[in-house]
Amino acid sequence: EVQLVESGGGLIQPGGSLRLSCAASGFTVSSNYMSWVRQAPGKGLEWVSVIYSGGSTYYADSVKGRFTISRDNSKNTLYLQMNSLRAEDTAVYYCAREMATIMGGDYFDYWGQGTLVTVSS
Amino acid sequence: SSELTQDPAVSVALGQTVRITCQGDSLRSYYASWYQQKPGQAPVLVIYGKNNRPSGIPDRFSGSSSGNTASLTITGAQAEDEADYYCNSRDSSGNHLAVFGGGTKLTVL
Numbered sequence: 001e002v003q004l005v006e007s008g009g010g011l012i013q014p015g016g017s018l019r020l021s022c023a024a025s026g027f028t029v030s031s032n033y034m035s036w037v038r039q040a041p042g043k044g045l046e047w048v049s050v051i052y053s054g055g056s057t058y059y060a061d062s063v064k065g066r067f068t069i070s071r072d073n074s075k076n077t078l079y080l081q082m083n084s085l086r087a088e089d090t091a092v093y094y095c096a097r098e099m100a101t102i103m104g105g106d107y108f109d110y111w112g113q114g115t116l117v118t119v120s121s
Numbered sequence: 122s123s124e125l126t127q128d129p130a131v132s133v134a135l136g137q138t139v140r141i142t143c144q145g146d147s148l149r150s151y152y153a154s155w156y157q158q159k160p161g162q163a164p165v166l167v168i169y170g171k172n173n174r175p176s177g178i179p180d181r182f183s184g185s186s187s188g189n190t191a192s193l194t195i196t197g198a199q200a201e202d203e204a205d206y207y208c209n210s211r212d213s214s215g216n217h218l219a220v221f222g223g224g225t226k227l228t229v230l
Contacts, residue, residue, distance in 0.1 A: 037164075050219065104211055108156070
């Protein structure tokens with residue numbers, strides 16, 4: 001059974017750093033595309049970042065230069081290092097497995113339960 | 122970057138058919154995927170590709186696409202279908218980014 005379990009969220013002051021983790025089971029993280037998607041309170045979904053199976057990484061403009069996506073193959077775990085946090089980064093952060101398709105209709109088939117990050121003084 | 126536009130809210134009578142739409146330039150090049158999200162829960166994939174349903178998704182959910190518009194149709198809406206629905210696609214600029222629509226709140230009357 002595929003499972004994704006996020007952890008690492010919490011209350012952090014503006015300008016601070018936090019690292020989120022997403023422990024996967026039932027499949028191999030390094031063989032898949034893996035993404036982070038966030039949702040601010042009462043708002044819609046916002047894609048944040050992806051790491052491809054080959055290791056390439058991509059970011060939304062809103063987090064580029066501040067967030068870093070990575071993985072630990074030995075732990076089958078995905079990470080999101082978040083630096084220089086701002087109030088507008090407050091959100092529930094979900095990790096999701098992304099299925100790539102030849103026809104260009106990628107989709108997110110499995111999601112974690114999310115972890116809440118609150119940036120506030 | 123690319124934008125996907127959805128109507129903020131749609132309502133449907135119990136047992137009737139409803140279509141939720143998503144517009145964006147990237148949809149001319151890429152299929153949309155659709156997600157259902159109920160309060161306090163993670164999103165759930167309901168439609169992907171041309172018109173594919175993951176295992177466990179009822180066949181009353183279907184997808185279609187024409188030009189720059191993708192649609193999610195629920196035929197015979199049930200009370201449990203009341204939720205937020207989001208479309209998603211690849212950014213059309215070719216820079217490997219993904220985008221979500223703003224979401225549609227579906228109310229089943």
